[in-house]
Amino acid sequence: MLAEVAGHLPDGLPAAIDAYLAAQLDGGGCLCALLEDGGVPVGSAMRCLYTVMPDEINLHGTCATLFSVYTRPTYRGQGYMQQLLGLLLERAHAAGARKSSPPSPKRPPVHAAGI
Secondary structure, three states, rough: HHHHHHOOOOHHHHHHHHHHHHHHHHHEEEEEEEEEEEEEEEEEEEEEEEEEEOOOOOOOOEEEEEEEEEEEEHOOOHHHHHHHHHHHHHHHHOOOOOEOOOOOOOOOOOOOOOO
């Protein structure tokens, strides 16, 4: 699905992503989610945790970022991504995240599941 969004990918990007995910997924820092409908991939998204200086709202400093959010065009507007992002944000909250960043700086902040 990445190629559908990005068109031509720079040489080495798939290997760089694989190396990053290998390090992050085992430790629970990132969670990749694929949503299917009858075995057909509908959309995907990723959530990664990171730490910032604690404050009065976020005592542990754990934050979540959502990215690589994509829904195939024929499935858009049907609530699939809302389900997927809801799950990722619930898991982020369970992992201690109290703040989240949107998937893109062009989009408003994501506020769901208590984050």
